[in-house]
Amino acid sequence: MNKLSKSFRVYKGKRVLVTGHTGFKGSWLCEWLLALGAEVHGFALPPPTRPSLFNQLRLSRRIKSHTVGDVRDLSAVKSVVRKVKPDFVFHLAAQPLVRLSYEKPVETFETNVMGTVNVLEAVRQAFCNGKSKCSVVCITTDKCYENRETSRPYREDDPMGGYDPYSCSKGCDELLISSYRRSFFGSPDSPVWVASARAGNVIGGGDWALDRIVPDCMRALAKGAPIPVRNKVSTRPWQHVLEPLGGYLTLGVALASRTRFADYAGGFNFGPDPRANRSVKDLVVEVLKWVKGEWIDKSDPNAVHEAGLLNLDIRKARRVLDWRPLWDFETTVKNTVLWYDEVRKGACPIDVTQRQIHDYLVVR
Ligand SMILES: NC(=O)c1ccc[n+]([C@@H]2O[C@H](COP(=O)([O-])OP(=O)(O)OC[C@H]3O[C@@H](n4cnc5c(N)ncnc54)[C@H](O)[C@@H]3O)[C@@H](O)[C@H]2O)c1
Numbered sequence: 001m002n003k004l005s006k007s008f009r010v011y012k013g014k015r016v017l018v019t020g021h022t023g024f025k026g027s028w029l030c031e032w033l034l035a036l037g038a039e040v041h042g043f044a045l046p047p048p049t050r051p052s053l054f055n056q057l058r059l060s061r062r063i064k065s066h067t068v069g070d071v072r073d074l075s076a077v078k079s080v081v082r083k084v085k086p087d088f089v090f091h092l093a094a095q096p097l098v099r100l101s102y103e104k105p106v107e108t109f110e111t112n113v114m115g116t117v118n119v120l121e122a123v124r125q126a127f128c129n130g131k132s133k134c135s136v137v138c139i140t141t142d143k144c145y146e147n148r149e150t151s152r153p154y155r156e157d158d159p160m161g162g163y164d165p166y167s168c169s170k171g172c173d174e175l176l177i178s179s180y181r182r183s184f185f186g187s188p189d190s191p192v193w194v195a196s197a198r199a200g201n202v203i204g205g206g207d208w209a210l211d212r213i214v215p216d217c218m219r220a221l222a223k224g225a226p227i228p229v230r231n232k233v234s235t236r237p238w239q240h241v242l243e244p245l246g247g248y249l250t251l252g253v254a255l256a257s258r259t260r261f262a263d264y265a266g267g268f269n270f271g272p273d274p275r276a277n278r279s280v281k282d283l284v285v286e287v288l289k290w291v292k293g294e295w296i297d298k299s300d301p302n303a304v305h306e307a308g309l310l311n312l313d314i315r316k317a318r319r320v321l322d323w324r325p326l327w328d329f330e331t332t333v334k335n336t337v338l339w340y341d342e343v344r345k346g347a348c349p350i351d352v353t354q355r356q357i358h359d360y361l362v363v364r
Contacts, residue, residue, distance in 0.1 A: 007253050012037035017084050019043045019071060019119060020092030021063070024207045025139070027053040028241050029090060030063055031353050032249070041065045041084045043077070044093050053206030056349040071115030074122065081122040088252050089136045091119045094170075098143070099211050101166035112169035113176065120180040120194065127191045128184060134192050135255035137248050142200040142237065142271065142312050143167035144174045153274070153313035156198075156267045174198075174267060181265060188261035195251050199244035199270045200237030200312055203283075203332065205339020205352065207241075213280055217287050218340050227288075227295040232281040237312055239272040240332040242360045243325050250323045263320045271312030276329040286330065290337040326360065335359075 016033050020026040021042030033040045040063040047054045060066045065084070069076040071093045081089075094112045095101065101108040116138060127134045145154040146161025160175055162168030177196045185192045203214045213229070220227045247270030254264040278286075284295045317323040327335065335356055342352050 014087040016088045017041045017086035022047040022054040026092045039064045043067045043080045049208035074118045077118045078122040081126045091138045098166045105165040108165045113172045136194040138196045140170040144170040153311035155313045193255040196267045202241040204241035221293045228298040237271040244270040269312040271314045272325045286333040
């Protein structure tokens with residue numbers, strides 16, 4: 001058994017509340033937590049896509065409780081936190097799409113900013129006058145930093161910012177998480193320890209979102225059409241979804257240890273090895289090594305602004321958490337494409353997902 005699998009034993013039998021559990025990352029996280037023997041509870045709106053990984057993994061029947069609710073509704077969030085009394089909260093619920101945030105800025109800010117306030121407030125009210133402890137990991141994004149469009153990777157103490165409403169809402173998240181931590185959870189004897197996790201563009205099987213390159217590839221290839229590529233020169237820190245999830249779980253273990261408060265209760269970047277910072281075109285070309293097809297340049301000079309250059313400095317996660325990315329760019333793309341391919345050919349999505357989680361842990 002490797003080091004990571006051992007440290008994750010902490011989750012066995014623990015009550016874990018995942019917000020956004022019906023989404024892409026939330027579904028992978030639930031599957032991983034189930035494999036670790038955790039008692040998994042979810043709170044989210046219905047799956048945002050059709051098909052959805054949540055339904056493919058039949059999670060509504062496999063997790064302990066599945067609450068359909070809105071993070072903008074404080075009383076609903078308070079009610080689930082009171083009912084579950086979680087040992088861990090992983091807060092993923094969000095409106096996560098940049099282009100949609102231009103169409104729906106108010107909804108994006110309400111969900112992403114007030115949603116996080118409501119989760120932290122519900123935890124504060126449920127735990128701050130009691131003896132139970134709760135470890136909270138809030139998921140933001142690499143886009144929370146003020147983007148200078150330079151090649152220098154962002155460090156955790158760089159200024160928050162965000163050009164588009166999505167990125168800005170996540171920058172706001174980081175500021176409000178820091179405010180809640182300093183105002184209410186600011187000392188090692190606090191019952192609640194809170195950290196935030198900033199990860200880059202994740203890819204992996206079972207993502208069906210609109211406007212993301214891998215689902216775009218899979219949809220086009222299934223129709224026998226060329227893959228439409230909007231921002232071929234934009235570079236992104238591509239990583240397999242298991243990489244940041246491993247980081248979130250590692251961060252949860254660190255918070256629950258109730259040691260090194262100053263080190264653990266803060267923000268962490270979980271990005272890939274710098275060599276995995278590749279352009280969208282490189283990603284598509286790599287995908288096409290595993291499945292037959294073509295791509296077509298759909299660059300639009302009038303497209304809404306999206307960050308061009310975005311790299312994360314991951315030395316803090318390495319130094320403080322002993323976390324590091326495990327799959328290189330080629331392995332990441334291969335496992336992503338094979339997930340879709342095997343499922344399309346009739347393999348059980350639960351089996352494929354569990355096997356990839358197992359393979360990932362074996363590398364450690
Ligand atoms: N996928 C990526 O590349 C990526 C990169 C960086 C950060 N993130 C962050 O990771 C998290 C999960 O992203 P994802 O890719 O799984 O997104 P997703 O769209 O697949 O899932 C979003 C989840 O949030 C829920 N949700 C949305 N609005 C809600 C509301 N008002 N109330 C309750 N639940 C609501 C949805 O039902 C769903 O469960 C988000 O916070 C996102 O910002 C994602």
